[in-house]
Amino acid sequence: MNVAATQQQVLQLFVRHQARIKGFIVSLLGDFATAEDVLQETFLVVQHKAESFDQDGNFIAWAFQIARFQVMKAQAQHQRAAERFSDAVLEALAASAPVEPFDEAKLAVLPGCLGKLAPQARRIVDLFYQHEHKPREIAQLLDWTPAAVSVALSRARTFLRQCIEQQLAGPQP
Amino acid sequence: MNDERLDFLLDRHLDGELPAEDRAELEMRLLNSAADRARFWERAETHAVLHEGLQRQAVGSLVPVTRVRWRRGAWWVAAAACLVIGVISVWQHGRPVPETVVAARPEVAVVQQTAGARWHHGAETRAGDRLPTGTLRLEAGLVRLRFFSGASLVLQGPAELEIKSSNLVLVKRGRVTATVPPVAEGFILLTEGWRLVDRGTVFGVSVPDDGKAELHVLNGKVDVQSATVARSLTTGQAARLGRDGALVELPVAPESFPTEGDVFTRSASQQSERLVGWRESSRRTAQEASLLLYYNFENADHDRGLIHNLAPAAAKGSDGVLVGGEWAEGRWPGKSAVEFRRVGDLIRALPLVTLPAATFVAWVRFDAGFDQRQTLLLSPKVGPGQVYWLVWPEPRRGPAAALAFVETDQGRNRYALAHESLPAALIGRWLQLAVIADTARGKVSHFINGVRLSEQDFGDALAMDLNELVIGNWGYTREPSSFIGRMDELAIYRRALGTAELARLYDEGKP
Secondary structure (H helix, E strand, C coil): CCHHHHHHHHHHHHHHHHHHHHHHHHHHHCCHHHHHHHHHHHHHHHHHCHHHCCCCCCHHHHHHHHHHHHHHHHHHHHCCHHHCCCHHHHHHHHHHCCCCCCCHHHHHHHHHHHCCCCHHHHHHHHHHHHCCCCHHHHHHHHCCCHHHHHHHHHHHHHHHHHHHHHHHCCCCC | CCCHHHHHHHHHHHHCCCCHHHHHHHHHHHHHCHHHHHHHHHHHHHHHHHHHHHHHHCCCCCCCCEEEEEECCCCCHHHHHHHCCCCCCCCECCEEEEEECCCCCCEEEEEEEEEEEEEHHHCCCCCCCEEECEEEEEEEEEEEEEECCCCEEEEEEEEEEEEEECCEEEEEEEEEEEECCHHHCCCEEEECCEEEEECCCEEEEEECCCCCCEEEEEECEEEEECCCCEEEEECCEEEEECHHHCEEEEECCHHHCCCHHHHHHHHHHHHHHHHHHHHHHHHHHCCCCCEEEEECCCCCECCCCEECCCCCCCCCCCCEEECCCEEEECCCCCCEEEEECCCCCCEEECCCCEECEEEEEEEEEECCCCCCCEEEEECCCCCCCEEEEEEEECHHHCCCEEEEEEEEECCEEEEEEEEEEECHHHCCCEEEEEEEEECCCCEEEEEECCEEEEEEECCCCCCEECCCEEECCCCCCCCCCCCCEEEEEEEEECCCCCHHHHHHHHHHHCC
16 A cells, blocks of 8 residues: 555544544543643644554554653643653553543433533533533632532532443333 | 542542642552553543533533622722721722633733724723633634744634634634744644644635535645545645535635735724824813823924923923833824833923812833832822822732822821732733822722722812822832833823713723
């Protein structure tokens, strides 16, 4: 296969698995704003290194390696040591990251599960995940304490995870 | 396995708010336990699904970043007492003070030029302002932005952008022309369904309301990716986003995209129109019988350093004598101002009056942070009725400073403070500042841009000593008190101006 065709194929793989790669980056960084930049940097490196991708290998695992180095690079630029994982932890986490594709089926049932959240919890989930406000900012907007916002986010995650799994398991007997 | 402590630590990390001391504990656990790492990815998966799902929904309905908080009562008096000596009882009416709650977003772009720009919710974003990440909504007009990365965008309203970083912008709606110099190669524009990576070019993107984005490459090369296609377009090529991410080729139409030249031409003609309009307004102002002093800084005698008092029947000696300070550009090209920087940059005048009521109106631009006192105007002679109008830093209250009006009688001072009225975001902007001091009625009010910030009781009537004035500096103190910035208009009236008059002056004088 010629070089351009390989590159084309790799870029399409990237586009297809972009949500999964972004989730990987977002989880390691704990910061949405930087994650966007890291995803773009990862994309540029993937494009540059397209030829070195082994056609029989796992694309997600290969892209995770590139993304992990971009996370380290971004952290060194944007985050203080106390706010980020050490390189050893990032390496251990990356090595244990599941390499399955992003599960679009979960997105399909998400709106139904979001609808079951209490209004305040829903508002906090929207402010955090959609508007990308930090918990501290949400606390200010709603006149809550930051700890209460964190607790609400944690509970919402646990609830939504269970709800999504139940929905995908099919109707309960 | 259920481990509450681990989940707590993992969630704080995902929230972006894990304290340093807890991070060490989490790192230790993740390094030592495969089960804990598996739990990390389980928790992270929900996090990623939520983020992805809600980001895909994110169209419109964004939360405004400012809100109005209603302040009441005299809660700040104790704080003020720490700053000043001998405060007599003062209080503040409850008034809504606009306050930026979410100011923590990083700034990533400079507004370089605007022409007829009308912003969503009447926001007053102007040339020179810095833009943070987040949503930008332009309802009409043209705006030129330069990102810190070096890329520049010309926007034609109505347009809506989501600025993600200085390298990454999502165009939700409208027409945009991107100019990307080599230094910013790799600048990325996203539209619904597309990712455009610039390779050193000029290109136009339009996103109509139906969401079918178009890309026109005017010069250079752009990499385009959609869900199914990844290819490059070069000079003279154009395409529309078709069904399933396919590219549908179009004839290129450079004339349908706004250029930097368009913004420049329209902006220049609007600025000269504003200047002509202000000159008209300034001529009317100069006929106002109640004026004590009016400097518009035009037609000044540069050689002799004299600033003419344009008030009717101006007293001899009330022309300003420019001691230090440089002539500089004012609100518009062609309008002069005095720039104040150092000790000795000041204007002196002798109006020779004592007044029970007065209004002070100045157009100024602050060019440095508010971390020292900055004197706008004072009467230097110590004694009853001596007044100061100044910026008062409030380090205990955060980065914003107060506007202060002080009337002093050798240690028995009376203060009117508009707390936190000068946030750092106002640095570099032309502002109309005003004080209406009606000491006969015992009321003093501060205004910015025609809006009242505070009104305070000032106690018994006492005439203000305006026999001698120093403008822009304190003049004789070791404590730095220089105004750092520019002034291009100053008016002092012998009466309390109505708020409607002040608002009209703002409208006629705003840049």
